[in-house]
Amino acid sequence: MLALPWKQTFCLVFGVSVAILMSGCPKPPVEEKAARPSTTGPAFGTETAAETPEATKGEGVGIADQAEPSAQPGKEGPSMEPPAEEKPQEQPGDEMKAAAPEGAAAGQEQTAPEAAAESQTVPQGTPFEVKVPLGLPPVPIPEDNPMTVEKIELGKMLYFDKRVSADGTISCATCHDPKMAWAEHLPTSKGIHGKVGERNAPTVINAAYATSQDWDGRAKTLEEQAVGPVANPIEMGHTIEGMVQTLDNIPQYQELFKRVFGTGVNAENFAKAVAAFExxxxxxxxxxxxxxxxxxxxLTEAQKRGLKVFEESGCADCHAPPLFSTYEFYNAGIGMNKEKPDEGRKSVTGKEEDMGAFRVPSLREVANTGPYFHDGSVATLEEAVAIMAKGGIDNPHRSADFDTVRESEITAEQQKDLVEFLKALSGEFPVIEPPQLP
Structure with missing residues (x-):
């Protein structure tokens, strides 16, 4: 595991205690542990987390309005050689300020009474700047959900709180564990009462950039995704109303929601807090x-060779840098030989051409987030590469986009180099301990 060595520039960070948050007294930041993910762990199929109430596939956490990434994913192709004169960056990362709260847009004027009324009802909070690691674009922040230290801390509590499930046994972190690269090393996760879903729990890592959430893209934003698992009968088995009531019965949560949002506990602000944390x-x-x-x-010599294969054989057409995904939907034939195969994207669009199509997972941290594919049916990275090197598995709905890879006739030795290259996509991410809960 790796820990992201980024530090927040403001006075509060994720380790802030509930008592500090509720008192409103700024405290020094608490550094989180860092660790580098193993390059030999399982991998190939990483995503984000959960389901909408009517779904029963069971993917994990979830989360309403997210801006599209400033750069279209998938438009930048990988370059085998580094810039000739560019030196390594000693301080990795770009910074992006969070969007200003509603009503504070440039050029928008407010009368004194209006401004006073707003300041009394909508807490501004401590603005939080997302420090982006080397290689990533700025994180898109929704205008209606600006980042604040207090909101992120509240979201972290909710992410780890098992009381959001009907029987108090399942939290977001249960299936998206920070110590497992924010995923779970099981083909499919167990939810409430030991129920097992049909889809693999994808990683939360870099879910902020995805143009849709869930394997079938049913959730458009992290906010929309956040409430999905709560009402999913396989995952948390609760009702939205029941979850809100549970949290509202905890005085500390009442106070925290009022401090962050200016209102009591509700589903919309639950989703906003969890999404901000994610x-x-x-x-x-x-x-x-x-x-x-x-x-x-x-990069090692094998990884350099693997990069060349990756960019010349068509792999980068779907797994395009810098995010290593276009977040589009394709049928690679995984699970299509079942008596009743998962419909995938078709279950959302109703279109026959979307039968068995699933969202392209990002390959960042792929060496640490196995097992692979939407059903977790492939245990090792080597096996996953072997399947995709053949252009997927034949079936009536297989996407023709895989023909380029198939026609490349990737050899066994080249597949080994590809695996080594994919290990080079393991970077640094935060490993966060569960916070003290109200």
């Missing part, structure tokens, strides 16, 4: 990123 879970500054920045020895 937007801080990033991974970058990988050997690949350092190589791209000019550090010529960041």
């Amino acid at each position: 937007r801080t879970i990033l991974s970058g500054n990988s050997p690949y990123d350092r190589y791209r920045a000019g550090e010529r020895d960041a």
